[in-house]
Amino acid sequence: xxxxxxxxxxxxxxxxxxxxxxxxxxxxxxxxxxxxxxxxxxxxxxxxxxxxxxxxxxxxxxxxxxxxxxxxxxxxxxxxxxxxxxxxxxxxxxxxxxxxxxxxxxxxxxxxxxxxxxxxxxxxxxxxxxxxxxxxxxxxxxxxxxxxxxxxxxxxxxxxxxxxxxxxxxxxxxxxxxxxxxxxxxxxxxxxxxxxxxxxxxxxxxxxxxxxxxxxxxxxxxxxxxxxxxxxxxxxxxxxxxxxxxxxxxxxxxxxxxxxxxxxxxxxxxxxxxxxxxxxxxxxxxxxxxxxxxxxxxxxxxxxxxxxxxxxxxxxxxxxxxxxxxxxxxxxxxxxxxxxxxxxxxxxxxxxxxxxxxxxxxxxxxxxxxxxxxxxxxxxxxxxxxxxxxxxxxxxxxxxxxxxxxxxxxxxxxxxxxxx
Amino acid sequence: xxxxxxxxxxxxxxxxxxxxxxxxxxxxxxxxxxxxxxxxxxxxxxxxxxxxxxxxxxxxxxxxxxxxxxxxxxxxxxxxxxxxxxxxxxxxxxxxxxxxxxxxxxxxxxxxxxxxxxxxxx
Numbered sequence: 001x002x003x004x005x006x007x008x009x010x011x012x013x014x015x016x017x018x019x020x021x022x023x024x025x026x027x028x029x030x031x032x033x034x035x036x037x038x039x040x041x042x043x044x045x046x047x048x049x050x051x052x053x054x055x056x057x058x059x060x061x062x063x064x065x066x067x068x069x070x071x072x073x074x075x076x077x078x079x080x081x082x083x084x085x086x087x088x089x090x091x092x093x094x095x096x097x098x099x100x101x102x103x104x105x106x107x108x109x110x111x112x113x114x115x116x117x118x119x120x121x122x123x124x125x126x127x128x129x130x131x132x133x134x135x136x137x138x139x140x141x142x143x144x145x146x147x148x149x150x151x152x153x154x155x156x157x158x159x160x161x162x163x164x165x166x167x168x169x170x171x172x173x174x175x176x177x178x179x180x181x182x183x184x185x186x187x188x189x190x191x192x193x194x195x196x197x198x199x200x201x202x203x204x205x206x207x208x209x210x211x212x213x214x215x216x217x218x219x220x221x222x223x224x225x226x227x228x229x230x231x232x233x234x235x236x237x238x239x240x241x242x243x244x245x246x247x248x249x250x251x252x253x254x255x256x257x258x259x260x261x262x263x264x265x266x267x268x269x270x271x272x273x274x275x276x277x278x279x280x281x282x283x284x285x286x287x288x289x290x291x292x293x294x295x296x297x298x299x300x301x302x303x304x305x306x307x308x309x310x311x312x313x314x315x316x317x318x319x320x321x322x323x324x325x326x327x328x329x330x331x332x333x334x335x336x337x338x339x340x341x342x343x344x345x346x347x348x349x350x351x352x353x354x355x356x357x358x359x360x361x362x363x364x365x366x367x368x369x370x371x372x373x374x375x376x377x378x379x380x381x382x383x384x385x386x387x388x389x390x391x392x393x394x395x396x397x398x399x400x401x402x403x404x405x406x407x408x409x410x411x412x413x414x415x416x417x418x419x420x
Numbered sequence: 421x422x423x424x425x426x427x428x429x430x431x432x433x434x435x436x437x438x439x440x441x442x443x444x445x446x447x448x449x450x451x452x453x454x455x456x457x458x459x460x461x462x463x464x465x466x467x468x469x470x471x472x473x474x475x476x477x478x479x480x481x482x483x484x485x486x487x488x489x490x491x492x493x494x495x496x497x498x499x500x501x502x503x504x505x506x507x508x509x510x511x512x513x514x515x516x517x518x519x520x521x522x523x524x525x526x527x528x529x530x531x532x533x534x535x536x537x538x539x540x541x542x
Contacts, residue, residue, distance in 0.1 A: 004435040010443040014450040021457045028461040035465075042474075050536035057538050058511040072517070072534050 040076075044103040047071055047096035051079040052105060055092040056411045060109070066093075083109070084210070085187045087255045087272035088292045088320060088401035089414065091210050103420055106210040108253075108290065110399035110414040111407035117178070118406050119143050120391035121166075122367040123382070125173050130371070133159050133385045134358070138166045140365075140391025143173035154385055155375050168391070177367055178405035180324055180349065185403070188274055189298035191257040194238060208234040210417060219243060224258075226251075233417070247285075253417065263287075265312065278308040281315050289318035289345070290414055292401065295334060300327035307334040307352075314341045320401055322349040333369065338362075345394065347404050358386035363393040365406065473500055473522035473531035480504065481535060484518055488540040499525050514539050 050071055055063060066082040080095040086108070095104040120140030123130055130144055131152035136159065142149075149166060151159035159165075194216055208215045210233060219226070219239040226245045231237065232252035239258035245251070247266035254271050261275045265282035272292040273279055279293050287293070295307040307323050321344065323334035333352025338344070340357045348354065350368040366389055373380040399412045435443075476497050490506040500522045509515035515536055522531045 004433055004439070006435040006439045006443040007446075010446045014446060017450050017454050021454050024461055025457060028465055031465055039474075046533065046535050050534075053536050053538050054509075054511050054515060057514045062511075071536060072519075077534070 040098055040101055041103070043076060044096045044098060044101060047077050047079055048094055048103045048105060051081050051094035051096060052092065052107070052413070054079075055081055055083060055094060056109065056413065060090055060411070085184075086210075087188065087191075087274070088184065088294070088403045089290065090411075091417070092413070093211060095211075104211065105419045106417040108414040108417065109411045110290070111402045112399050112410055112412055113406055114408040118391060119171075119365060120168060120389045122173055122177065122365070123371065124177055124369050125175055126370070126382075128382060131380075131383045132161070132165060133157050133383065135160050135386050135388075136384050137161050137388045137390065138384075139168065139389070139393070141168040141171065142166045143171050146172050152383060154373070154380060154383060157385065177349070177351065177369060180322070180405065181403050184401070185296065185298070185324055188294065188296055188403075191236060191238075191255065191274060192276060192296075192298070194236070194257075205230040206235060207232045210234045219258075226256075276307075277305060279310070280308075281311045281317070283312035283314055283339070285312065285315040285317075287315075287317045287319065290401075291317060291319035293317065293319075293321045295323040295325075297325040297328075300325065300329070302329060302332075306332050308337070309335070310337045311339060311342050311344075313339045315339075316343045316345075318345040320347045320349070320404070322347075322403065323351050325351060328352065335372075336368075346398070347400060347406075349404055356384060356387045360387045361390070362388065363390050364398075365389075365391055365404075367404070367406075469499075469524060470530055472498070473524075474533070476500060477502065477520050477522055477531055477533040480520060481518065481533060481537075485537050486540060490516055490539070500530065509536055511536075 060083045063081050063083040066080060068078065068080045071077040071079055076098045078097055082093040084091045084093065090109040092107050092109050095102055118141070120138050120142055122143040123145065125145035127147065128145060129147035129150050131150050132138070133152040133154040134157040151165070206215060206217070212234060215235045217235055217237050219237060221241045224239050224241050224243045226237070226243065226249040228248045230250045231254045233254070235254045237254060237256045241258070242260040242262060243256065243258035244262045244264060245256070245267060246264045247268070249267070251269040251271040256271055256273045259276050260278045261273050263281040263285055265284050267285045270288040270291055274294050274296055276297060277295070279295055281293070293309060295309050297307055307325055309321060309323055311317060321336060323336060325334050328334060328351060334350070335353045335355070336348060336350045337355040338357060338360045341359045344362045344364065346364045348362060348366045348368070353370050353372045354366065354368040355372040355374065371382050371384055373383045373385050399414050400407050480495065480502060484504070492505045495502045495504060503521045503523070505519045507517040507519065509517050516539055517534065517536050520533045521529055524530050
């Protein structure tokens with residue numbers, strides 16, 4: 001016999017409805033939570049981008065000390081902004097936060113070129129012409145001596161390039177090179193004077209965030225070799241003697257400071273190398289954008305050897321090569337040498353002599369006091385043979401360090417380093 | 421025994437009138453609670469309108485970053501009217517703050533967006 005049991009049935013129905021209602025509440029709770037999270041993330045991203053825009057445009061000196069402020073005077077729009085000099089560039093640090101949620105980004109800031117100053121070639125006027133021979137090509141504007149450019153017959157080679165010699169505007173150069181940014185040079189010079197008390201000995205691979213204190217790694221004088229290591233980020237590698245960087249070392253955005261630096265054949269990485277005496281990059285190396293190689297002497301001394309920067313055959317460097325010596329002796333001018341088939345994308349600033357071997361391609365700009373060419377039989381000054389200087393071949397998005405005197409005051413983000 | 425198995429119309433015990441009334445009341449209460457919860461959940465959750473308004477504000481912001489017109493204005497898009505204000509920033513003359521508020525047809529604030537942008541001509 002069946003029972004009607006109306007009450008039991010109602011209780012079961014009520015339970016089912018209760019279950020449906022509670023699941024509806026749970027779904028709505030999580031949906032709301034997710035929606036609030038998405039909205040907060042969107043606000044954080046907006047605030048972070050606002051902070052990045054401020055760092056890109058505002059005077060960077062205002063942000064050498066970290067600033068925390070509210071963007072619009074509300075309680076959900078706080079940002080922390082800071083700029084730290086990093087070799088030839090600046091590192092921008094931006095962080096937006098709402099209560100415990102935060103987004104951050106670190107990036108390299110650099111400057112676009114000033115088209116009115118940009119040139120494929122700037123060679124100082126020493127009352128003599130510049131001579132070109134072989135398959136030399138100069139594409140872009142050129143600042144040359146009043147004596148002009150002429151064709152030359154060297155090493156049984158006549159000039160085989162365009163009749164125009166320089167495919168761009170020709171302007172008269174000055175008696176000296178436009179000066180490098182002194183403030184930036186001083187910042188780079190300080191890397192050589194880092195107090196030994198604040199450094200730690202190198203042990204193994206390391207990676208450091210730009211949001212933390214810079215890690216300064218001291219390489220032991222007796223084993224000044226970087227090999228089988230990965231170093232990336234906010235790290236300065238220091239060495240008081242000649243430092244050898246093997247091709248098994250992988251460097252990513254780090255700064256290396258030493259008396260002399262030797263980069264072994266086959267090396268591939270992105271780094272800023274600063275030496276007091278010399279840098280030698282062996283053959284088949286690849287230093288990626290934005291790498292910087294600089295021989296820097298902030299104090300003059302007659303007893304020191306010539307400051308040398310040499311790049312071996314078939315090496316490719318994207319970035320900047322420069323030398324600077326305070327009060328350099330005219331007979332011991334700093335030297336940059338590029339061996340056969342070297343490719344440079346960026347800028348070369350040679351305070352003294354620049355030697356170009358055949359088939360060197362410089363996509364960008366060359367500033368030098370003097371060219372030097374050595375054949376089997378003789379040496380020639382202010383001769384360019386079988387080299388290509390192409391200012392037009394550089395990407396319009398290429399940005400430079402403000403160390404060089406051809407950049408505008410605007411800043412652009414060169415590279416994103418860290419982002420969450 | 422076979423007769424019992426083949427019984428076609430078994431007798432059913434009816435519920436008392438009290439049981440039925442209580443059951444109806446309970447069902448009524450449970451349903452009204454369920455409807456209240458459903459209404460609250462639906463009302464409290466983000467509406468499609470808000471999501472649409474946010475999307476439109478983001479689109480206008482992207483356009484504003486490309487253009488160099490920094491005059492305050494009210495833009496009508498779909499069912500929304502968007503108030504767009506520009507303010508100078510103390511950090512640099514090359515920066516401008518864009519404040520946008522989306523209102524619905526009843527004049528209620530639906531979404532808001534602010535950003536510091538670089539002037540397009542800089």
